[in-house]
Amino acid sequence: MxxxxxxxxxxxxxxxxxxxxxxxxxxxxxxxxxxxxxxxxxxxxxxxxxxxxxxxxxxxxxxxxxxxxxxxxxxxxIAYLPENVALYEHLTARENVDYFLALAGEAHSADEIDAAFDAAGLQNEARNRTLSGFSKGMRQKVAIALAVVRQVPxxxxxxxxxxxxxxxxxxxxxxxxxxxxxxxxxxxxxxxxxxxxxxxxxxxxxxxxxxxxxxxxxxxxxxxxxxxxxxxxxxx
Ligand SMILES: Nc1ncnc2c1ncn2[C@@H]1O[C@H](COP(=O)(O)OP(=O)(O)OP(=O)(O)O)[C@@H](O)[C@H]1O
Ligand SMILES: [Mg+2]
Missing domain, CATH: 3.40.50.300 (P-loop containing nucleotide triphosphate hydrolases)
Known part of the structure; x- marks a missing residue:
């Protein structure tokens, strides 16, 4: 199908x-x-x-x-990446993922979220930083990590x-x-x-x-x- x-x-x-x-x-x-x-x-x-x-x-x-x-x-x-990924600047990468998972009504362990950041290629040291200093590529990695952890089709x-x-x-x-x-x-x-x-x-x-x-x-x-x-x- x-x-x-x-x-x-x-x-x-x-x-x-x-x-x-x-x-x-x-x-x-x-x-x-x-x-x-x-x-x-x-x-x-x-x-x-x-x-x-x-x-x-x-x-x-x-x-x-x-x-x-x-x-x-x-x-x-669906996971959707608009041209300009809309995430929260004052939240860290991890907080953004937690927030959007909560909005989607999904709960995932910290290990699952770290595995998704690994898959998306977002470095460890960046995960607890606020997005205000992130490049466009890094923002996309956060959005992709969210898609990976949600396992959407x-x-x-x-x-x-x-x-x-x-x-x-x-x-x-x-x-x-x-x-x-x-x-x-x-x-x-x-x-x-x-x-x-x-x-x-x-x-x-x-x-x-x-x-x-x-x-x-x-x-x-x-x-x-x-x-x-x-x-x-x-x-x-
Ligand atoms: N909010 C809107 N209200 C009315 N017409 C719109 C609206 N948004 C887009 N359109 C019209 O719909 C058509 C297709 O727009 P669309 O945004 O889907 O194009 P696109 O292929 O994504 O283009 P781009 O490469 O510029 O992003 C265009 O003629 C546009 O003027
Ligand atoms: Mg377009």
Whole structure:
């Protein structure tokens, strides 16, 4: 069963059709990268999976749950990293994780949380520091640790590597590979074609709310050809 099912999805915003019969399934252990220019409808797709926007027609299911009728249950299955991770600056990394776990109604031991920080690659000495001195990459590690400890089946990422340096991007992609190996279904929205080619099993190109082309790792990614076709919408 696909963890993420999007079928003939149409979404209107401000009286305008933003998603136009979008269909997309993502299985457990699969990484899907959704690329497209500004305004193509990438974030709108994520907002609909999170239940913040409702389909005008078509359907979405997250782990078998319809977020348009049951948003809280759907969000329980999802870890979501928005472009700018929203965490509390005056709390430590550990306190942030504790706080968001409490909000999600989940309790985990300190050992489990440390194991998640280990998996996310957040150094020991950083775990008890407040986030005010953290870089963007470190903040993402805190958010990823939260996703790891919650063991959610679905991870949604909105431009996760924008603003990360190459080293942090490589670390981040390695982390996604770990989550994939655990069976997480991952939908990543990005403008980064090379990064997507490195870690995604499939890449879909979104234009005006529909997928105009989809390529899979097994056929091999022809980066030059993709860049010629979509170079105005993506970075490579
Ligand atoms: N809050 C809103 N109210 C009305 N229309 C919106 C709203 N947010 C986005 N839109 C419109 O929906 C369309 C798709 O926006 P969306 O944010 O999904 O694009 P995107 O692919 O994520 O783009 P970007 O690469 O800039 O993040 C755009 O035409 C945008 O103007
Ligand atoms: Mg967006």
């Amino acid at each position: 696909a963890e993420i099912r999007i079928d003939g999805l149409c979404v209107d915003r401000g009286g305008k059709a933003v998603l136009d019969s979008l269909s997309l399934n993502i299985a457990s252990g699969e990484i899907y990268a959704l690329l497209g220019g500004n305004g193509a409808g990438k974030s709108t797709t994520l907002s609909t999976l999170l239940g913040f926007l409702k389909p005008s027609s078509g359907s979405v299911l997250v782990s078998g749950i319809d977020p348009s009728t049951n948003p809280e249950a759907a969000r329980h299955k 679905v991870l949604l990422l909105d431009e996760p590597t924008s603003g990360l340096d190459p080293r942090a991007t490589a670390d981040f992609n390695a982390l996604l590979a770990k989550l994939k190996a655990r069976g997480t279904a991952i939908l990543m929205v990005t403008h980064d074609l090379l990064g997507a080619a490195e870690c995604a099993d499939r890449i879909g190109f979104l234009d005006s709310g529909r997928i105009v082309e989809e390529v899979g790792r097994e056929q091999g990614y022809d980066i030059m050809a993709l860049h010629r076709r979509y170079g105005e919408a993506v970075v490579a």
